Amino acid sequence: MNKKEIYQQLANFWNNDMPFNQLVGFNITRFDNEHSEVRFQWQDKLIGNPMQKILHGGVTAAALDLVGGVVAAGNIIAHIEEPLTAETIQTSLRNLSTIDLRTDYLRPGRGEEFIATAKIIRSGSKVAVTRMELHNELGVHIAFGTGTYMVG
């Protein structure tokens, strides 16, 4: 199993077997050691402000937390020494967790589709830092964030 296959397998697992991701409709669409992307569609159940039909701020934070965690996982996997087995991968990801997350809300969360992206800013054996952005399908910049993740 090469790293590309692992990224794909993990994306499938997180897309299909993580209940909250399915509840909201988060779909990991890019995943490597430097970048990640999560997309989700507008749904009325994600409304946080009934008078204005905009996303709940918690959905935005959740999308940023997820997409940052995905690229942090990609970074962990990139540093696993061979052999890459289901076991070494699972062991490596065991400690992955969010330490802290800052979300900056720039504009109201309106759109048909939302695209969250992340990239690695600090890559280490214990802690990774990522920057994230949320745009809608028209390219409107809705939010950005910074996440610190435990990776080792």
Add this chain to the structure above:
Amino acid sequence: MNKKEIYQQLANFWNNDMPFNQLVGFNITRFDNEHSEVRFQWQDKLIGNPMQKILHGGVTAAALDLVGGVVAAGNIIAHIEEPLTAETIQTSLRNLSTIDLRTDYLRPGRGEEFIATAKIIRSGSKVAVTRMELHNELGVHIAFGTGTYMVG
């Protein structure tokens, strides 16, 4: 309508008519000008880590964002000059929105019930700052947060 009735009415509205709050099961249980509380029950659909049965980090961030926004609203209402009508209240809350939110994850989100609390730290005519905490029903401290809200 006195302020206590207004707080109750707004809590009812947010509990019953804000789709994402209902999706997750957020329930505002305290709401005044200085403090707020939101409770929600464990549900499998909130799982963020299927191997460990813990809350998705996004649920935690969403609960903190909501409970901070509620006390920020309480603070706005406390400063409305009479008369308190549906119109003056709606106008006063029109600009309420999260500017930024920091979430610190302290311990895995395990429990039967989760209690998010917030208090006002900075109260102003334009911006309010709140601190939030998330505990489970056993008093385990799961997360805390800091939120900056536009209030005017």
Add this chain to the structure above:
Amino acid sequence: MNKKEIYQQLANFWNNDMPFNQLVGFNITRFDNEHSEVRFQWQDKLIGNPMQKILHGGVTAAALDLVGGVVAAGNIIAHIEEPLTAETIQTSLRNLSTIDLRTDYLRPGRGEEFIATAKIIRSGSKVAVTRMELHNELGVHIAFGTGTYMVG
């Protein structure tokens, strides 16, 4: 007085008459409505870790706070309606203050010269949000930050 002259005059004032900036050696070298830059030289008095000769984390935070505040000021000035007089400028800047600041430390603060840059991410009549970076003279990325400023 046109806006470019105002930017220059304000930079001179902050460079020469703000005691802490002179203590540390902060020098505003770029200043307009979208971008700002602050430079400072290594000095032994800025050492935060005597065993390793690296910048005190507080110097980094101070540089990011300053450079973010400068571009926030640039943004305020850009929105002043004519006429631009010393009085209208002073009145407009009266409320400028930092609400919150997040600093992410990426690499040890080593170098001969340090360059802090900022750009506006959210521009509003009450609140502005800026992103900042600190590099050394070799282009090493030492820190980045996010600042929320009261502007109105």
Add this chain to the structure above:
Amino acid sequence: MNKKEIYQQLANFWNNDMPFNQLVGFNITRFDNEHSEVRFQWQDKLIGNPMQKILHGGVTAAALDLVGGVVAAGNIIAHIEEPLTAETIQTSLRNLSTIDLRTDYLRPGRGEEFIATAKIIRSGSKVAVTRMELHNELGVHIAFGTGTYMVG
């Protein structure tokens, strides 16, 4: 050497041999495994706003970063297994560094003396999280902060 003596010795070292602390006048006045305190006197050179005689925001951030780092160090030392020698202490503190710092500015930094305090919120073998506050000598709450530190 018992732990209390070590705390005292380290406080002396940081008070007397860390150039930036001396430049600003930071003085560690409490230091154990759970709490820390840093005090400093008003000096005109710390002015960040010449028209209003208030502290530069960078001084506030620096004080919070320092006092949080001190209690993080206290926490590291509390977990060293005997014997406590200069060598084991130095080795244990080698990796101590700030990962990220959030500063919330609540009120203008006015006063004769400033007191920064910190406590541990998350204590781990790799990462510690601390909360900090800054008050003046009259008890006015000027700022608070949250810091994430690498400790292992």
